[in-house]
Amino acid sequence: MKNLENQNDIFPKGEKASADYFTGTAWVKILVPQDETGSYVIGNVVFEPGCRNNWHKHPAGQILLVTGGKGFYQERGKPARLLVKGDVVIIPSNIEHWHGATQDSSFTHIVITNNTKQGAVEWLEPVTDEEYLNCHTTVSPKQAKIKLTEGAVKNHEELFPGYKSTLKVTDPELIEVFDNFAFDEVISYGNIDTKLRVMMILASTIASQALSEFKVMLAGALNVSVTPIEIKEILYQSIPYVGIAKVFDFIHAANEILQSREIKLPLQSQSTTTRETRHEKGLELQKEIFGDMIDKMYEESPEDQIHIQKYLSANCFGDYYTRKGLDLKTRELLTLSMLIALGGAEPQIKAHIQGNVNVGNNKETLLSVITQLLPYVGYPRTLNAIKCLNEVTTN
Ligand code: MN
Numbered sequence: 168m169k170n171l172e173n174q175n176d177i178f179p180k181g182e183k184a185s186a187d188y189f190t191g192t193a194w195v196k197i198l199v200p201q202d203e204t205g206s207y208v209i210g211n212v213v214f215e216p217g218c219r220n221n222w223h224k225h226p227a228g229q230i231l232l233v234t235g236g237k238g239f240y241q242e243r244g245k246p247a248r249l250l251v252k253g254d255v256v257i258i259p260s261n262i263e264h265w266h267g268a269t270q271d272s273s274f275t276h277i278v279i280t281n282n283t284k285q286g287a288v289e290w291l292e293p294v295t296d297e298e299y300l301n302c303h304t305t306v307s308p309k310q311a312k313i314k315l316t317e318g319a320v321k322n323h324e325e326l327f328p329g330y331k332s333t334l335k336v337t338d339p340e341l342i343e344v345f346d347n348f349a350f351d352e353v354i355s356y357g358n359i360d361t362k363l364r365v366m367m368i369l370a371s372t373i374a375s376q377a378l379s380e381f382k383v384m385l386a387g388a389l390n391v392s393v394t395p396i397e398i399k400e401i402l403y404q405s406i407p408y409v410g411i412a413k414v415f416d417f418i419h420a421a422n423e424i425l426q427s428r429e430i431k432l433p434l435q436s437q438s439t440t441t442r443e444t445r446h447e448k449g450l451e452l453q454k455e456i457f458g459d460m461i462d463k464m465y466e467e468s469p470e471d472q473i474h475i476q477k478y479l480s481a482n483c484f485g486d487y488y489t490r491k492g493l494d495l496k497t498r499e500l501l502t503l504s505m506l507i508a509l510g511g512a513e514p515q516i517k518a519h520i521q522g523n524v525n526v527g528n529n530k531e532t533l534l535s536v537i538t539q540l541l542p543y544v545g546y547p548r549t550l551n552a553i554k555c556l557n558e559v560t561t562n
Contacts, residue, residue: 176213176235176275177211177234177235177275178196178198178211178234178277179196179211180194180196180211180213181194181195181196181197181210181211181213182194182195182196183195184212184220187290188220188221188223188290189214189218189219189220189221189267190217190218190219190220190221190267190293190294190299191214191215191216191217191218191219191267191268192214192215192218193212193213193214193215193218193220193267194212194213195210195211195212196210196211196212197209197210198210198211198277201282201287205282206281206282207279207280207281207282207287208279208280208282208287209277209278209279209280210277210278210280211234211275211276211277211278212275212276212277212278213273213274213275214236214238214267214268214273214274214275215268215273216268216269216270216271216272216273217268217270217333218267218268218274219239219265219266219267219268219294219299220265220266220267220294221265221290221291221292221293221294222243222263222264222265222290222291222292222293222294223263223264223265223288223289223290223291224260224261224262224263224264224288224289224291225258225260225261225280225281225287225288225289226260226261226281226283226285226286226287226289227260227280227281227282227283227287228257228258228259228260228280228281229258229278229279229280229281229287229288230255230256230257230258230278230279230280231250231254231255231256231258231266231276231277231278232255232276232277232279233250233251233252233253233254233255233256233274233275233276234252234275234276234277235252235273235274235275236251236252236268236272236273236274236275237249237250237251237268237269237271237272237274238250238266238267238268238269238272238274238276239265239266239267239268239269239302240256240258240264240265240266241264241265241266241298241302242262242263242264243262243263243264246302247302249269250266250274250276263291265294267294267299269303270300270303270333270336270337271337296333297329300333300335300336303336304336312339313335313339313342313343313346314343314347315343315346315347316347316351318350318351318354318355319346319347319350319351320350322350322351322354322361323346323350325361325390325391326361326365326384326387326390326391327383327386327387327390328390345542348542349542349543353538353539353541353542354539356535356538356539357531357532357534357535357536357538357539358531358532358535359532359535359536359539361391362388362391362392362393363497363500364539365384365387365388365391365393366388366393366397366401366497366501367500367501367504367536367539367540368384368504368539368540368543369381369384369385369388369393369398369401370401370404370405370501370502370504370505370508371504371505371507371508371540371543371544372384372508372543373401373402373405373409373413373414373417373505373508374405374408374409374413374504374505374506374507374508374509375508375509375543375544376413377543378416378417378420380543381417381420382420382424385398385420385421385424386424389424389428395425395430395434396434396435396437396492397492397493398421398425399421399434399437399492400437400490400492400493400498401493401501402414402417402418402421403487403490404487404488404490404493404498404501404502404505405417405505406487407482407483407486407487408502408505408506408509408515409505409509437490437491437492438489438490438491439489439490439491440485440486440489444485445481445482445485445486445489446477446480446481446485447485448484448485448489449479449480449481449482449483449484449485449486449488449489450480450481450484450485452484452485452488452489452495453479453480453484453488455495455526456495456499456522456525456526457518457521457522457525458525460518461480464476495526496523496526496527496528499519499522499523499526499528500523500528500532500536502519502522503516503519503520503523503533503536504536504540506519507537507540507544507548507549507551507552508540508543508544508548510547510548510551513551513554513555516551516552516555517555517558517559520533520555520556520559520560521559524559524560530556530560533556533560534553534556537549537552537553537556540552
């Protein structure tokens with residue numbers, strides 16, 4: 168990778184630092200190698216905003232000379248010290264500590280590290296997001312006060328216990344508005360419980376192609392006992408509605424998160440059909456949800472397009488809808504959530520509103536679902552979905 172030089176830099180940026188010892192991106196340039204002096208090594212380190220090194224200690228200490236930006240130095244158990252250009256830090260031998268940039272600024276320092284027979288540094292565990300964000304809160308004199316309602320705090324805490332939002336530090340006004348709205352005002356509406364709400368939001372993020380939000384919500388989902396099987400089923404169910412091109416990255420992201428929680432893949436099989444039975448079983452389920460409309464669709468299909476009707480029965484319904492792991496009422500709500508988030512699928516939204524009503528999800532429930540998705544899909548898609556709801560349920 169080409170490392171862009173900043174004209175304000177005094178020394179070259181050097182090579183990208185090892186991800187084993189840094190969170191975020193840092194660049195290290197050795198200015199004086201250890202074998203030149205025999206006893207110490209001098210280097211220049213550039214941290215990009217948000218980057219810090221792991222907790223570590225130096226058997227014979229270290230000196231930091233700050234040449235640019237804003238950063239932190241923190242010793243274990245002590246408050247972080249804010250560092251700016253011109254600051255000098257003398258780090259005693261064997262004291263556990265870390266250094267790095269603040270969230271909103273890069274940070275450059277020169278390090279002079281004494282070498283010993285045991286080496287110059289002993290690396291420890293990464294600095295957690297919580298430790299890192301906490302030090303911003305304790306040193307920043309202008310930390311904004313965010314006024315969150317009791318409900319917003321409680322509902323957020325249920326999904327993300329102990330989570331320290333980085334946006335709370337960088338965008339406090341936004342978080343006050345968004346969290347009070349999405350985690351209190353909207354959640355207070357209707358009759359959807361937490362688990363179902365999170366599953367619907369997850370489904371909508373796939374259709375919206377919101378990978379980062381999906382990952383955050385997936386962690387929240389696991390915290391409110393959405394099972395790995397249910398997560399996989401949401402992903403598989405999205406394939407016939409959203410298309411594999413859009414679901415691919417989400418499957419990989421979910422696998423990473425599940426495997427990081429030591430969940431072994433593949434999960435138990437949820438399939439209920441075979442190559443031989445998929446068409447028959449799919450068609451049966453299609454008729455259970457949509458009734459006589461399915462026969463009509465086959466009858467009205469031109470001969471050269473009948474294969475699409477067969478695909479719908481055998482593939483969309485036979486391969487996916489017939490799977491276990493989600494009950495039909497839930498699966499139908501999740502499909503609707505994807506269609507709403509997808510946009511431009513109003514005919515299908517109407518069909519699945521009718522499908523939902525047919526399997527026992529009433530108008531009140533559907534209006535709750537549409538409302539819960541609002542903060543994640545925006546007003547235009549919400550209003551389009553409500554228009555479809557009104558058209559289908561009043562006819
Ligand atoms: Mn150090």
